[in-house]
Amino acid sequence: MAFQDLLGHAGDLWRFQILQTVFLSIFAVATYLHFMLENFTAFMPGHRCWVHILDNDTVSDNDTGALSQDALLRISIPLDSNMRPEKCRRFVHPQWQLLHLNGTFPNTSDPDMEPCVDGWVYDRTSFSSTIVTEWDLVCDSQSLTSVAKFVFMAGMMVGGILGGHLSDRFGRRFVVRWCYLQVAIVGTCAALAPTFLIYCALRFLSGIAAMSLITNTIMLIAEWATHRFQAMGITLGMCTSGIAFMTLAGLAFAIRDWHILQLVVSVPYFVIFLTSSWLLESARWLIINNKPEEGLKELRKAAHRSGMKNARDTLTLEILKSTMKKELEAAQKKKPSLCELLHMPNICKRISLLSFTRFANFMAYFGLNLHVQHLGNNVFLLQTLFGAVILLANCVAPWALKYMNRRASQMLLMFLLAICLLAIIFVPQEMQTLREVLATLGLGASALANTLAFAHGNELIPTIIRYSCIAVSTQRARAMGINATFANIAGALAPLMMILSVYSPPLPWIIYGVLPFISGFAFLLLPETRNKPLFDTIQDEKNERKDPREPKQEDPSMEVTQF
Numbered sequence: 001m002a003f004q005d006l007l008g009h010a011g012d013l014w015r016f017q018i019l020q021t022v023f024l025s026i027f028a029v030a031t032y033l034h035f036m037l038e039n040f041t042a043f044m045p046g047h048r049c050w051v052h053i054l055d056n057d058t059v060s061d062n063d064t065g066a067l068s069q070d071a072l073l074r075i076s077i078p079l080d081s082n083m084r085p086e087k088c089r090r091f092v093h094p095q096w097q098l099l100h101l102n103g104t105f106p107n108t109s110d111p112d113m114e115p116c117v118d119g120w121v122y123d124r125t126s127f128s129s130t131i132v133t134e135w136d137l138v139c140d141s142q143s144l145t146s147v148a149k150f151v152f153m154a155g156m157m158v159g160g161i162l163g164g165h166l167s168d169r170f171g172r173r174f175v176v177r178w179c180y181l182q183v184a185i186v187g188t189c190a191a192l193a194p195t196f197l198i199y200c201a202l203r204f205l206s207g208i209a210a211m212s213l214i215t216n217t218i219m220l221i222a223e224w225a226t227h228r229f230q231a232m233g234i235t236l237g238m239c240t241s242g243i244a245f246m247t248l249a250g251l252a253f254a255i256r257d258w259h260i261l262q263l264v265v266s267v268p269y270f271v272i273f274l275t276s277s278w279l280l281e282s283a284r285w286l287i288i289n290n291k292p293e294e295g296l297k298e299l300r301k302a303a304h305r306s307g308m309k310n311a312r313d314t315l316t317l318e319i320l321k322s323t324m325k326k327e328l329e330a331a332q333k334k335k336p337s338l339c340e341l342l343h344m345p346n347i348c349k350r351i352s353l354l355s356f357t358r359f360a361n362f363m364a365y366f367g368l369n370l371h372v373q374h375l376g377n378n379v380f381l382l383q384t385l386f387g388a389v390i391l392l393a394n395c396v397a398p399w400a401l402k403y404m405n406r407r408a409s410q411m412l413l414m415f416l417l418a419i420c421l422l423a424i425i426f427v428p429q430e431m432q433t434l435r436e437v438l439a440t441l442g443l444g445a446s447a448l449a450n451t452l453a454f455a456h457g458n459e460l461i462p463t464i465i466r467y468s469c470i471a472v473s474t475q476r477a478r479a480m481g482i483n484a485t486f487a488n489i490a491g492a493l494a495p496l497m498m499i500l501s502v503y504s505p506p507l508p509w510i511i512y513g514v515l516p517f518i519s520g521f522a523f524l525l526l527p528e529t530r531n532k533p534l535f536d537t538i539q540d541e542k543n544e545r546k547d548p549r550e551p552k553q554e555d556p557s558m559e560v561t562q563f
Helices: 002-009 014-032 069-076 131-135 143-170 172-191 196-223 227-254 258-264 268-278 283-288 292-305 317-323 325-332 338-342 345-369 379-403 406-426 432-460 463-471 479-502 507-525 538-546
Strands: 047-049 089-091 113-115 120-122
Touching: 014 196, 014 227, 014 268, 014 292, 047 089, 069 089, 131 143, 131 196, 143 172, 143 196, 143 479, 172 196, 172 258, 172 268, 196 227, 196 283, 227 258, 227 379, 283 292, 292 317, 345 406, 345 432, 345 479, 345 507, 379 432, 406 432, 406 507, 479 507
Parallel strands: none
Antiparallel strands: 047 120, 089 113
């Protein structure tokens, strides 16, 4: 709380906070565009084998007589079980007898077939070009589209681990600006990648930078926020993902070539990098890292941008040191290590349960988000609906946190998510509207449950760990960082689950649905925290466990949940 008092000495920084938050939120929207980019750049169009008699431009009309395209297709491509042309096989020789030409050719019950040795012909109605048509990621290679999604999500997993540690060492502003430049360079190069392997490597680097950007953007917003602005700032930051997904659908609808779409979401980052020099480093981070003079300099800049003329008089080094005395002393002390944290049985249990529930939720969340083509024919509409429901969930979250119990609400949401996912299995492909409604409803439940889980997790971890590991110190990535790591692992595994559809189409959706159903029961093992005092120390938590029914006098300085 001392830093909040220090901001009071700087006057009302609302103007600076609003400008910086809006600036960061707009560029967070640009970052989230990369998260679901493969929904469009890796779109798999309809396809069939290339056949000489149909697709060779040198074949004249006299070679095939007056036969129509449908007739030529019939004698060249076999039909699958649904009486549609096969996508991955063709007849070795044209089967003229299929035209019923009065037995001119003898009937063969099992004509010879072969794979598409000469390539494929693609339906370019939806997209003129995708990475699928670029590198023929179909048939035996169709699992590589899931690999393309996996490498970006794997990059996000690595970025989630590195982002916090690098920013704790080098500062939030430095990491943010570096990642802006990295996204610009590798994103632009990805549009020009000559091979699929190089494309995947560049997308992996994009994932690292994108996740680090999101992490440090939220940090910068939260660490400069005063009490009255904090909730609005964080809520605005969380809403950016929904806005980005809707924006991406609009861009993809207007731009049907994957090269151009990749450039459109990447090249603007060169401008973002140049304009990001306006950002200020987190004064809180500078002070906690024994750089009070630099922290004071940033505070004075913020006050000046908010129109405060006498910042040098009201913000002095003596005031800073006296206000932040305890924090500066704490910065010199040894922080609890990860091993010490995990050797506390009750804390370890809570972290394990929270990690499992986050893992299950994010597996389903990205399972839906990354596979819109499997859920409906109109990927543009479905992506827009997904963005809208995520935005709505983030707007509803403050109300849910205020009026709903943590455990019961998360249980209900996870069960709803599981029901929607499992129901999709039994809805035929022809009932596209129902499939889209179920997917949208499930995604909304997942997004709202994620916000509630984040608040619940913060309330379950004692303040001494929560603040030493997350909010202000260099040990920020400890307790909740474990949960975030499991969430990122789930995000990386989610696209790989779709490879299992080759063996059984419902299998990925069964996995996506069963995990949330099991995790719903895990909340029964976690305590309720709504409208209850938060534990300041590990000892407070131990005392509560020893005698939960003993009445206690509340310390007026004890932190209480606001919602």
